[in-house]
Structures are given as structure tokens and as C-alpha cells.
Amino acid sequence: MEAKEILKSSISKIATLSDTQFDYFFSHFKKHTLQKKEIIVRRGDMVEAEYFVVAGCLKSYFITPENKMCILQFAMPTWWASDYDALYHQTKATTILDCVTDAEVLSLSNDDREKLCKELHQIEYFFRWRTNKGFVASQRRLLSLMSNDVKYRYEELVRQYPQLYNMIPKNLLAAYLGVSRETLSRLYKD
Amino acid sequence: MEAKEILKSSISKIATLSDTQFDYFFSHFKKHTLQKKEIIVRRGDMVEAEYFVVAGCLKSYFITPENKMCILQFAMPTWWASDYDALYHQTKATTILDCVTDAEVLSLSNDDREKLCKELHQIEYFFRWRTNKGFVASQRRLLSLMSNDVKYRYEELVRQYPQLYNMIPKNLLAAYLGVSRETLSRLYKD
DNA sequence: AAATGAAAGTGATGTAGATCACGAACTTCA
């Protein structure tokens, strides 16, 4: 399936757009073909777009002063990613967005998103819905981080996203779970 | 200032509504006067509304099987709160929402919000904006939880929300920071 | 095919923060 079709199918699960409207919407996206490890948003960059994943996998993460990597999000196909803090507040990126695997993404600039949201009520509805979903997901993760131990968090992650288990190196899963790779390695002997 | 004025002023910072439009919007809210410790959303309830805080302070939290309290959010005046996971997915509440102090809130049902969002584009804009803000805030907190130690998190919290420091018992601050009250107590001798 | 580097396993040891236990001070309410 083509990038355009994947986006269309993803949007139409939520919002109702005519073909003409969708074509107009789509005309604001740029397609990017990226290699494993390629960096999309660099720390310190001004961020002016967000990214819809068509194929492959991205990660957004923070590097602490002690050089520890903390992964905020993996982005699989049909997910969106960016440094939303920087994007919405028009400040410099504090997190990095890069490719875990070769990937294909569609970018939409902040200005175009806002323009489209104004022009088409259904687009605004879509983006409200999408952020609602992201908000709830990140609240859930917060809760899980506060209330469960590493073992349980790891099992939950594998249960909920079995694709990640095969696709993503364990050291990255550890950085997502907020645990050292050594500890994670010791855990899954069971 | 009256509840209506507080809501109006809060909304008008983001969205442009005529007086008539705002009055219509406001007509969907119900006012509630609540006492300290009063419970708004109980675990297991069906959640059908969200709450705008006019005065006082709420907290939303989860109780683990081991009886540990994990606070997801404090809600101060002009903030919104609910069990959004349950509200959006129309499932039973897993978190509790109650009053840290006596409080006055305005409730808006899920159905009315969706109806209003459909009817008035500016309302949809407002709610998209609000969730964006909440999403970014919870991503930030996630990052802080993963990358900073308790001491730093505590100092950040006090720096960012000095009101909380005086208003809220330390055991609740501990439950928000994800740390035992004893450890927190030992920390702020400095 | 050799070489470089990333990913992963594992032992030894260190440490931040949890848990338990007790007592003091401060609130709330009958």
C-alpha cells in the first residue's frame, strides 16, 4: 500500500473527509525515505513539523547529562512523532527523533496543521482525537512507571506490543522501560 | 469572581467566542460545591463528565494492590480533571478523583463536550489545545521521572508550583513524586 | 575474510530509596 493510502485509511477511521478534501489535506505532506539511525530532529533544532510513520520504526528520546538514554516513545506505522513540546511551544528541541530501522515518513508542518485545522473542522476533530489518545497513553505509562516494578512493566510491554519484542534491540527496550540493559537482561531468563 | 467569569476568562485566552456563544457553552455546565475529601469519581464508576476547577484543589490517583497511592495529577483553579482514560473509552474508572481541599467545580458531560465540539469549531479548537497542553505536560513528567532523582524532582516541583508547597500535605507530594513520605521528609532538611 | 562495532550475558559490588517501627505535634470534632 502506498503512503497516501496508509494515511487515508488511518484518518478515515476517525474523521469523515471527501476524496477532494483528503487530497487537499495530503498535498501538505512531504514524503521522506530514511535510513536506520538517521536523525530527524536534533537536540537544539527548531522543530517545525511532525511526522506520520508509513513504514519502519522511529524513537524519540532524551539524553541526560550523565549520558543515559530515556526513550519517550517508539513510533510504529500509522503513529505520529515529533518533539511536541518544542513544536507546540516553538522552542528548541530537547529530545531527539531518529530511526530505529529504515523508515518512510510523511511530514506535516506546524503551520500547515494549524491552517488545515482552521479550514476543515473534521481535520481539527482528527487532531483533537489523536492527541486525546496520546494523552491517555502517556498517563497510563506514567501510572505504570509509578506503580509497577520493572518485571511487570516488561511483561506488559511485550504483551501489548509483541512486534516490538522482535523488532527492537533489548537495550532500547530497557531505555524505554527506564531500567538498565543489564537488569533487563537478567529479568527475561524466565 | 464568579465561576462563569473564571471559565470565560480561561477559555477566551485560547478561543474566540461571542458572548452568546459562550452563554450557550456555559449552559451545559453544572456547578458543584464540594468538601475536602469528597470523592468525585470513584474506582469502578462509569465516568460521564469532566471537571473544571473554579476554586480549591483536586487530585486524581491510583491505588495499587499493595495499597500505595500514586497521584497522577493535582488540579488547581482553571485546570481540568477526570479519569480521561475511562471517560474517552467509556469504561469504568480505574483512578479516583477527589478533593484535597474544599472546592468548587463545573462539570461538563462527555456527550455535551462532543456535541459542543461539533457545533462550534472554536470549542473544538479549545479542547484540542487543552489536550495538547496536557499531553506535553505528561510527557515532560514522564521524562522527569525517568531521568531525574527524587531530590531534583522535588525541587523542580516546588520551583514550578510554589502554591503546592504550602497548600498540600507532604505525604501527597510524595505520592505525586513517586517516593515514600519518609524519603521525602529526609530530603527537605536542606 | 578480516576488522570494527553493536548487542547481549553475567559476576561482583555499590546505593538510592523502601519498609518497618516508634513517637511527637498538630487538627478535627463530639
Place this chain on the structure above:
DNA sequence: TGAAGTTCGTGATCTACATCACTTTCATTT
């Protein structure tokens, strides 16, 4: 005003996980 509940401080001990150090396996590049 007295009693019960909340909040808070602090010592002693415990533990989950981090850190360091070394080795092995596997993947990538030239």
C-alpha cells in the same frame, strides 16, 4: 476539653536496581 485521626520526623534494616568490568556473539563494512 479530651480523644481520635492526620501529618510529620527519624532511626534501623532491607532490597531492587545501578554501575563497573569483562566476555561472547552477531552484524556491518571494506
